[in-house]
Amino acid sequence: MVCAAPPANAGGTDLNCQLCMFTMKIFVSLVLLSVAFTTGFAQTKPPTESAMDRFLRYVKIDTQSAEVAEKYPSTEKQLVLARLLETELKALGVQKVRISDEGIVYGMVPGNLPDNSNVPTIGFIAHMDTSPAVSGANVNAIIHKNYQGGDIVLPNDKTQIITVAQNPDLKNLIGDDIITADGTTLLGSDDKSGIAELMTMIDILKQNPTIKHGNIAIAFTPDEEVGGPMDKFDIKGWGAKFAYTVDGEQLGDISNETWSARTATVTFGGRSTHPGTAKGIMINSAYAAGDFLARFPEMIPNRPETTAGREGFIHPYSTAMSEETSTIKILLRDFDITGLAAQEEAVKKVIAETQKKYPNVKIDYKSELGYLNMKEVLKDYPQLTDYAIEASKRAGIVAGLRPIRGGTDGSRLTALGLPTPNLFTGGHNFHGKLEFNSRKGLEKSTEMLVNLVQIWAEKGGK
Numbered sequence: 332m333v334c335a336a337p338p339a340n341a342g343g344t345d346l347n348c349q350l351c352m353f354t355m356k357i358f359v360s361l362v363l364l365s366v367a368f369t370t371g372f373a374q375t376k377p378p379t380e381s382a383m384d385r386f387l388r389y390v391k392i393d394t395q396s397a398e399v400a401e402k403y404p405s406t407e408k409q410l411v412l413a414r415l416l417e418t419e420l421k422a423l424g425v426q427k428v429r430i431s432d433e434g435i436v437y438g439m440v441p442g443n444l445p446d447n448s449n450v451p452t453i454g455f456i457a458h459m460d461t462s463p464a465v466s467g468a469n470v471n472a473i474i475h476k477n478y479q480g481g482d483i484v485l486p487n488d489k490t491q492i493i494t495v496a497q498n499p500d501l502k503n504l505i506g507d508d509i510i511t512a513d514g515t516t517l518l519g520s521d522d523k524s525g526i527a528e529l530m531t532m533i534d535i536l537k538q539n540p541t542i543k544h545g546n547i548a549i550a551f552t553p554d555e556e557v558g559g560p561m562d563k564f565d566i567k568g569w570g571a572k573f574a575y576t577v578d579g580e581q582l583g584d585i586s587n588e589t590w591s592a593r594t595a596t597v598t599f600g601g602r603s604t605h606p607g608t609a610k611g612i613m614i615n616s617a618y619a620a621g622d623f624l625a626r627f628p629e630m631i632p633n634r635p636e637t638t639a640g641r642e643g644f645i646h647p648y649s650t651a652m653s654e655e656t657s658t659i660k661i662l663l664r665d666f667d668i669t670g671l672a673a674q675e676e677a678v679k680k681v682i683a684e685t686q687k688k689y690p691n692v693k694i695d696y697k698s699e700l701g702y703l704n705m706k707e708v709l710k711d712y713p714q715l716t717d718y719a720i721e722a723s724k725r726a727g728i729v730a731g732l733r734p735i736r737g738g739t740d741g742s743r744l745t746a747l748g749l750p751t752p753n754l755f756t757g758g759h760n761f762h763g764k765l766e767f768n769s770r771k772g773l774e775k776s777t778e779m780l781v782n783l784v785q786i787w788a789e790k791g792g793k
């Protein structure tokens with residue numbers, strides 16, 4: 332809004348310009364007022380360290396977990412971050428800070444209400460590990476300042492490109508500072524964003540005692556990516572009545588629904604003998620395993636690469652091969668528990684076809700339940716996601732419920748009796764080199780968390 336160039340009549344110009352300035356002043360005041368009103372954030376003291384700066388520190392620490400583990404944490408290096416967080420939590424005045432044998436960091440932010448028992452203790456969880464799928468060593472975070480649109484080519488491997496076509500949310504990030512890796516590693520936004528946001532929330536609450544909240548339980552977990560030690564999670568000692576994982580993706584995505592999950596193992600039994608004297612004796616189980624896999628594209632239409640949204644899938648993901656015994660592991664995923672039963676039948680049909688072709692190979696099928704869709708429990712606690720949607724709204728974010736095509740620590744905690752939906756972190760493209768978040772993503776997610784603990788204090792009661 333600018334004053335137009337003066338016309339020939341000077342007197343008229345002055346009047347016009349004064350009017351224009353007056354209108355502009357009113358407009359600016361209204362904008363400032365509405366910003367202060369809608370965010371409720373205008374009067375808060377800033378944290379001692381921003382969510383962005385914390386995030387950039389945490390991603391430098393390699394915390395990759397390992398798929399095959401005899402104990403938790405699956406990798407010692409996760410404890411480097413655990414110990415740092417332990418120190419930082421204590422410095423922020425968090426109480427009961429400890430690291431369990433499995434590497435879980437626990438803490439409690441005491442409430443500041445006249446009677447904290449009027450408000451349920453709310454838990455927040457973020458995970459420390461990064462996916463075994465892509466290296467998380469020597470992460471070199473790149474800040475693309477004041478992003479002006481277009482595809483983002485990652486500098487150290489120019490074949491790694493974050494495209495607008497595949498990431499439509501980029502259009503909402505014009506003017507933002509986007510954070511990526513350099514193209515050779517993942518970034519670790521999953522889930523160091525969640526950790527940085529929670530630490531900054533605690534910092535903001537410490538700097539602003541006027542923000543009222545009940546007791547807040549905090550946990551940082553190892554090995555979330557490899558189905559970590561949640562069965563050992565000390566739900567009782569932690570003390571939360573309800574909890575949230577802060578492990579979601581783009582701003583506004585809140586989830587009270589995950590897959591129901593089974594893992595199937597198909598074993599092919601052959602007969603091994605020395606290859607030099609194998610004629611007429613050896614039965615190489617690997618051929619039957621290969622035949623079984625080769626039938627998938629035709630017989631199993633719902634695979635990860637062909638499905639989206641609420642469609643389930645069947646996904647062979649790991650094999651071991653020898654003449655005597657070969658095994659194939661398969662993920663079965665569906666939002667509906669009855670869908671899993673149908674998937675098991677579909678896999679058994681493929682087995683039957685392979686068996687016809689390889690009658691001498693003994694084929695066994697077994698499967699085990701991983702976790703159930705948490706909506707089965709969370710439907711009885713709609714306030715958890717209602718409050719999170721309200722907290723987002725107060726931060727200026729339009730939020731909604733979106734099912735997760737995966738599992739979270741919350742899936743298992745919910746099954747163990749602690750209702751735990753999932754909140755957004757601002758991150759994108761988890762588990763890959765194209766992972767990114769942004770300054771706004773980190774800051775707005777933090778603001779939502781601060782709003783959320785206030786809303787629980789306002790609502791009180793159950």
Ligand SMILES: [Zn+2]
Pocket residue numbers: 458521522555578
């Ligand atoms: Zn995660």
